Amino acid sequence: MSSDLLRIGIAGSGFAGRFHHKNLRGLPAATVGVTSARAESRNAFAAEFGVRAYESVEAMLPDIDVLDICTPPSSHAAYIRAAAAAGKHVIVEKPFHGFFGSPLKHSKEEMLAAIAEELRDLRGVVAKSGILLGYAENYIYAPSIQRERQILEHTKAQILRMVAEESHSGSHSPVYGIWSEQGGGSLIGKGCHPLGGVLYLKRKEGMARRGTPIRPVAVSCRTHAITKEKAFEDRGYLRTTYHDTEDYAFLHVVFDDGMVADVMTSELVLGGVYDYVEVFANNHRTRCHIQPVRVVDLYSPDKKEFAGMDLMEKISSNEGWIPAYPEFGWSNGQFYEMHDFVNSMRAGREPECNLDLAIDITLAIYAGYVSADRKGTEVPVPGI
Numbered sequence: 217m218s219s220d221l222l223r224i225g226i227a228g229s230g231f232a233g234r235f236h237h238k239n240l241r242g243l244p245a246a247t248v249g250v251t252s253a254r255a256e257s258r259n260a261f262a263a264e265f266g267v268r269a270y271e272s273v274e275a276m277l278p279d280i281d282v283l284d285i286c287t288p289p290s291s292h293a294a295y296i297r298a299a300a301a302a303g304k305h306v307i308v309e310k311p312f313h314g315f316f317g318s319p320l321k322h323s324k325e326e327m328l329a330a331i332a333e334e335l336r337d338l339r340g341v342v343a344k345s346g347i348l349l350g351y352a353e354n355y356i357y358a359p360s361i362q363r364e365r366q367i368l369e370h371t372k373a374q375i376l377r378m379v380a381e382e383s384h385s386g387s388h389s390p391v392y393g394i395w396s397e398q399g400g401g402s403l404i405g406k407g408c409h410p411l412g413g414v415l416y417l418k419r420k421e422g423m424a425r426r427g428t429p430i431r432p433v434a435v436s437c438r439t440h441a442i443t444k445e446k447a448f449e450d451r452g453y454l455r456t457t458y459h460d461t462e463d464y465a466f467l468h469v470v471f472d473d474g475m476v477a478d479v480m481t482s483e484l485v486l487g488g489v490y491d492y493v494e495v496f497a498n499n500h501r502t503r504c505h506i507q508p509v510r511v512v513d514l515y516s517p518d519k520k521e522f523a524g525m526d527l528m529e530k531i532s533s534n535e536g537w538i539p540a541y542p543e544f545g546w547s548n549g550q551f552y553e554m555h556d557f558v559n560s561m562r563a564g565r566e567p568e569c570n571l572d573l574a575i576d577i578t579l580a581i582y583a584g585y586v587s588a589d590r591k592g593t594e595v596p597v598p599g600i
């Protein structure tokens with residue numbers, strides 16, 4: 217291995233750890249180590265990809281340049297702190313951070329106050345250490361979102377409103393649906409994606425038109441547990457195992473220029489991942505398709521033909537016609553995010569999706585939970 221390669225250490229050898237590793241192909245970087253909670257899982261990953269397995273993040277840090285955090289959300293902040301203390305750059309999966317106490321014991325106001333305090337502190341830790349942090353919100357790197365960014369910058373357009381969504385039934389993770397593990401339900405687990413997309417585009421518009429980012433200042437939100445409703449008829453196709461979290465959320469965002477965005481997210485959509493951002497501007501309108509995109513229409517008479525292939529995320533069957541991915545992670549940005557992280561960290565510059573955006577997304581989500589508790593009353597998004 218060339219000594220010139222950026223040395224990546226992956227924490228978490230599950231779904232995200234695997235696609236992060238695979239998306240380093242062709243880049244001046246290499247996965248040199250992996251760690252995860254279970255020895256069996258990290259050893260299997262290490263054997264499959266020819267990397268070294270470490271017992272802990274702390275043991276791996278001396279041998280790497282970048283810690284790539286692909287573990288469940290409740291561990292993200294501690295690993296960011298460990299990497300910063302060791303002077304190592306960080307890539308961290310979504311959701312960036314959350315409040316991991318029981319919603320039965322803590323009010324949403326308490327959660328918002330605590331997360332604001334924690335984010336302020338984390339920002340100080342990262343700034344003091346001088347490391348770079350790439351927040352792996354893949355929507356930012358989706359080709360359709362990057363096309364919209366170019367249009368905004370080129371035409372100095374003003375976005376008047378946006379509508380965005382990420383929905384699909386549940387998650388493969390057994391701890392999804394448990395607040396103390398995930399920091400919330402659909403709003404944080406899935407809604408962080410389209411919310412990231414709309415906040416990013418207004419930031420970019422602000423930079424192009426006035427030289428400062430346009431930020432979210434207030435939100436109104438409703439959340440529901442639809443699959444827990446007495447009248448819900450379960451036909452067995454949707455996941456229903458949500459312990460103490462919502463399975464539907466609607467977040468209305470007001471920006472500092474008075475313009476708005478509406479973000480929807482739920483576990484109640486059949487047919488695979490349903491992700492888009494639609495932009496209504498003063499000089500154009502763009503529908504950014506994230507997933508599915510119609511590049512490859514694929515037909516199979518029997519699902520067994522394509523068993524085990526990554527053709528479309530979270531679809532229940534590969535039978536019949538499906539809008540297959542041309543390549544895993546292409547249209548949703550997972551492929552391009554690793555390019556930006558590797559190239560920016562090698563060059564010593566801030567990645568496109570950075571800590572500031574991660575902080576705004578997290579604050580808007582927890583302000584949203586406060587609003588949902590008040591049945592949709594507007595709540596300010598704190599500036600920290």
Ligand SMILES: NC(=O)c1ccc[n+]([C@@H]2O[C@H](COP(=O)([O-])OP(=O)(O)OC[C@H]3O[C@@H](n4cnc5c(N)ncnc54)[C@H](O)[C@@H]3O)[C@@H](O)[C@H]2O)c1
Pocket residue numbers: 227228229230231232233251252253254257286287288289291309310311352353354389
């Ligand atoms: N951007 C995306 O599209 C996307 C997709 C899936 C997951 N994610 C995110 O990636 C992260 C991981 O999710 P996943 O789907 O890969 O989960 P997963 O359950 O498939 O894998 C998680 C891995 O982390 C390990 N782990 C758990 N706790 C740990 C700890 N404290 N220290 C070290 N290892 C630990 C587990 O053993 C496992 O190997 C989550 O934050 C999730 O939201 C993002």
